[in-house]
Amino acid sequence: MQVNFSKSPDGLVPAIIQDAITSKVLMLGYMDQAALEKTLAEKKVTFYSRSKQRLWTKGEESGNFLHLVSAALDCDQDTLLLKVHPAGPVCHTGADTCWNEENKDQQAFLNRLEQVIRDRKANPTEKSYTASLFAKGINKIAQKVGEEAVEVVIEAKDNNKELFLNESADLLFHYLILLQAKDFTLEDVINVLKERHK
Structure with missing residues (x-):
């Protein structure tokens, strides 16, 4: 994938996370080149955390990893869609999604x-x-x-x-x-x- 990281001044692109089974949107994160490469290599979603200022693998503390199923790039080459199998609740609040929706279908x-x-x-x-x-x-x-x-x-x-x-x-x-x-x-x-x- 030829992601255009240069469109953003901080070199980050949005990564929409979607459940591969239910198609429910689970969360939104940001990735730089290193985060994307790590995600594709390890098949666990890794973001660039703007608050921690470092790579951050979702679930590294909770164990609720996002297991990568597929990755797609939008038509402008500046937004990713990652389909995943979540290993548990996605939101830090304990909810299934960051919009407090149930991830059931x-x-x-x-x-x-x-x-x-x-x-x-x-x-x-x-x-x-x-x-x-x-x-x-x-x-x-x-x-x-x-x-x-x-x-x-x-x-x-x-x-x-x-x-x-x-x-x-x-x-x-x-x-x-x-x-x-x-x-x-x-x-x-x-x-x-x-x-x-x-």
């Missing part, structure tokens, strides 16, 4: 689950149920989705909320595996729904 959990399923497909282990399904092939995965769908229908006819929700979770989980087996994601399905909604 239930829908974003599905993105994380898809990543885990993708990893089980790419890096199978003997102990992984998901990997064992991939090993058995598309017919077994599709059969499992069918079985889970039938169980959801059966539980829908009764009034046991817990059983219905558990079977629904099983169906959704196995459907995500089926999508991965076919090299698709939930986003591909959402795009079809969006097109239909127009």
Whole structure:
């Protein structure tokens, strides 16, 4: 990345920190060339602290590191967007974000689950149920989705909320595996729904 640090008299550029899973903006910091290089090398976000007048790795005292997922530069080459996995609360006050917002998004959990399923497909282990399904092939995965769908229908006819929700979770989980087996994601399905909604 060719960051234009010279645009600022102090040689610092803003670094917007965003959760890679929830897309929630967590904080804003500043970086100089050394801070950016250290961040990219160590995969833990390091800023230039204007109050301490030194490099400062977020979490160096609290342990709440910001584990770097990706870094992008804006169109003017003077602002960074860093996507991270936070290891705990981000704000020094103990809040999830520096705007005192909760860093939660239930829908974003599905993105994380898809990543885990993708990893089980790419890096199978003997102990992984998901990997064992991939090993058995598309017919077994599709059969499992069918079985889970039938169980959801059966539980829908009764009034046991817990059983219905558990079977629904099983169906959704196995459907995500089926999508991965076919090299698709939930986003591909959402795009079809969006097109239909127009």
